[in-house]
Amino acid sequence: MPERLGPPREAPIFRRLALVGLGLIGSSIARAARRQNLATEIVAADSNAEVRARAEEIGLADRVYADVADAARGADCVILCVPVGACGPVAKAMRSVLEPGAIVSDVGSVKGAVMAAVEPHLPEGVQFVPAHPVAGTEDSGPDAGFSTLFAGRWAILTPAYGVEADAVERMRAFWEGMGSAVEIMSAPHHDLVLAITSHVPHLIAYNIVGTAADLEEVTRSEVIKFSAGGFRDFTRIAASDPTMWRDVFLNNKEAVLEMLQRFNEDLSALARAIRWDDGETLHALFTRTRAIRRGIVSEGQDAPAPDFGRPRE
Ligand SMILES: NC(=O)c1ccc[n+]([C@@H]2O[C@H](COP(=O)([O-])OP(=O)(O)OC[C@H]3O[C@@H](n4cnc5c(N)ncnc54)[C@H](O)[C@@H]3O)[C@@H](O)[C@H]2O)c1
């Protein structure tokens, strides 16, 4: 997938795009949508006064509100860019101003729970097209975003039942306009796949860094100071936003627990191989996983190294 943005669109897709939440993802969408001419007007809301002040200072949107309803009023597309646990309350807060035909979307890392929380608040005729950009960093806030974040990355759409095809196509065009490759799937399938490819890896990172920090305290040794490269990679992931990830785990409970059970069984098998000097089993697995990584890289689907060559504006 190409990691650069194409030329801006000649005609915008949306008349008024409303972004709720101007953190890493919301501010990246604001920057990309502006740069690519995807919306005539961009308005936004954020509950945090410091975020609003900073967003105004750097001109992220045409207008920035404290009240979600003020941003959603008159918008033909509203995208919720808040932690997944906040999506339901935000939908409730804007229900009275949403117009029939308007598209409501989100960027949450979990889809099933977000859809269940948001859908009951949407008035008749509003088109609900949830999305998840499979792109991000460990940073948060309005200064963390950049316009090329989604270029060369997947954006997964999980349209609600009965949604108009035109609304799905407009959201597809929107994400393609920001350089993403779009895939459509069901919410349960999304949540299962992302549980093993994103959620469990984050849990492992949080856990291993926590264990090392505890060990350091108990043994009074410099475990973290002398950590090798592998551990440093875990510390990047474990620096991710605590609120966002608390919400991800509490809202994708079943899939994460199912994948963790499987993971624990496979980990026990590896521990057994080590205990019984079963080098063959270890070597076979490591050979298979190396081939997987090399396959991903040669298809151009790997993420850029965290601190090296990260694409910016
Ligand atoms: N960070 C990533 O790597 C990543 C990648 C893909 C998707 N996502 C998803 O995107 C969403 C946003 O994540 P982020 O990394 O941009 O977070 P962030 O912490 O950088 O930004 C979230 C923003 O939402 C605001 N907010 C919170 N509750 C609100 C409310 N009730 N009303 C209005 N504003 C509110 C916060 O003040 C903050 O500015 C999450 O649902 C997350 O799962 C994150």
Ligand SMILES: O=C(O)C(=O)C[C@]1(C(=O)O)C=C[C@@H](O)C=C1
């Ligand atoms: O690169 C990172 O920092 C990320 O963790 C990004 C990542 C991921 O797991 O790939 C994290 C959560 C999102 O829902 C999508 C992308």
